[in-house]
Amino acid sequence: MRFDIRHTDFMNSFLPYRPHPLLRSGHLQTILVGLICGERPAYNAKPIRVATEDGENLIVHEELGPALSTDAPLVVLVHGLGGDHRSPYLQRLAPQLRRAGFNVWRVDLRGCGSGFEHAWKPANAGSSQDLATILCAAETCLPHIPIHLVGFSLSGNIVLKLLGELSCDPGKLSSRPVNLSSALAVAPPADLHDCADNMDRLSRRAYSWYYLKLLGQQVQLKRSRWERWQQMPPNRHSNHGAQLSDLLDSMARNQRPLVSGPAARGTIEFLAALYKSAMTGQPVTRGSIAPGDPFYERMCGP
Numbered sequence: 001m002r003f004d005i006r007h008t009d010f011m012n013s014f015l016p017y018r019p020h021p022l023l024r025s026g027h028l029q030t031i032l033v034g035l036i037c038g039e040r041p042a043y044n045a046k047p048i049r050v051a052t053e054d055g056e057n058l059i060v061h062e063e064l065g066p067a068l069s070t071d072a073p074l075v076v077l078v079h080g081l082g083g084d085h086r087s088p089y090l091q092r093l094a095p096q097l098r099r100a101g102f103n104v105w106r107v108d109l110r111g112c113g114s115g116f117e118h119a120w121k122p123a124n125a126g127s128s129q130d131l132a133t134i135l136c137a138a139e140t141c142l143p144h145i146p147i148h149l150v151g152f153s154l155s156g157n158i159v160l161k162l163l164g165e166l167s168c169d170p171g172k173l174s175s176r177p178v179n180l181s182s183a184l185a186v187a188p189p190a191d192l193h194d195c196a197d198n199m200d201r202l203s204r205r206a207y208s209w210y211y212l213k214l215l216g217q218q219v220q221l222k223r224s225r226w227e228r229w230q231q232m233p234p235n236r237h238s239n240h241g242a243q244l245s246d247l248l249d250s251m252a253r254n255q256r257p258l259v260s261g262p263a264a265r266g267t268i269e270f271l272a273a274l275y276k277s278a279m280t281g282q283p284v285t286r287g288s289i290a291p292g293d294p295f296y297e298r299m300c301g302p
Helices: 007-012 026-035 088-099 128-141 154-168 192-199 202-225 240-252 261-280
Strands: 045-051 057-063 074-078 103-108 147-152 180-186
Touching: 045 128, 057 088, 057 128, 074 088, 074 128, 074 154, 088 103, 103 128, 128 147, 128 154, 147 154, 154 180, 192 202
Parallel strands: 074 103, 074 147, 147 180
Antiparallel strands: 045 057, 057 103
C-alpha cells in the first residue's frame, strides 16, 4: 500500500484561517469552544461491536439517516485523549458527513465511552492494531467502498503510526485493511515529549490540570469496575523522598524494595558506559567495564 501525499496542494485548497476580531487569543478560542459547543444533534446511530484479537471488544457507532447509495464512501472518526463518540466535535461532524452522502463510523477507543464495559485495557498512542481491526471490520460490513480515516489529537498519532506500518512494516499488523483511501491526522501531538513539556508551561498549566483531573476520574471508574485495575498499586509521586521512604519501609518489613541493588547497578553501569563512550569516542558494550577499568571506580575515568 502506498500513500501519495501532496502537502502543498492540500494546504492550498483551504482558505486562510481568520479568527473573529474579538477572539484572536488561542486560549480564548479554546475555552469558548469548550463552553459553547455549538449544535450537538441528538444521538442517532447504531452501535457495532468489533472483537479484538486479544479477546476484548471495541465499539463503533454507525450514523443513521436517509438511505445512501451502495457505493457511498465511509468516514471513520476517532476521538482524542479523554474523549469518546460523544465528544462535541464528533457529534457535530458525524451528522454533517451523513447528510453529505457519507457512511460514518464514530469509534470508541478501547475502554472508552460505550466500550467501557467491553475492555479493561486502556487505549494509548500505540493502538494502531485496534484501528486496523476496525478498518477490516468496516471492509466486511461495507465491502468494496473507499474508507477515509480521521484521527483527532492523540488518535492522530495512532493514525500516523498505522500509516507507517502499512507502508513500511506490514508484517507488524495481524490484520491489514486494503480499502483505505485517505487518512487525516488533526492536530496530532507527534512529539509527545515536547508536547508534554509545552503543556507544563505556566501559560498552559490549566490544560494540563484539566487532562490530569479527567484521566484521574477515568482511572477511578476503571478501578470500580475492573478487578485488574483494583490490583494496581495507587499512584505515588517518584522523588528521592518517596524512594528513600520505600527503601526504609521495605527494610522494616524485611522485604526486597521496589528498586534494589541489582536494578540500581544496571543503571549505574549504563551511565558509566555513557561517560566512557563520550570521553573515549569508542562504543562501550554491556559488561565491559570491570574491575581494573578506570571508569569502574569513578565516572570521570582516569
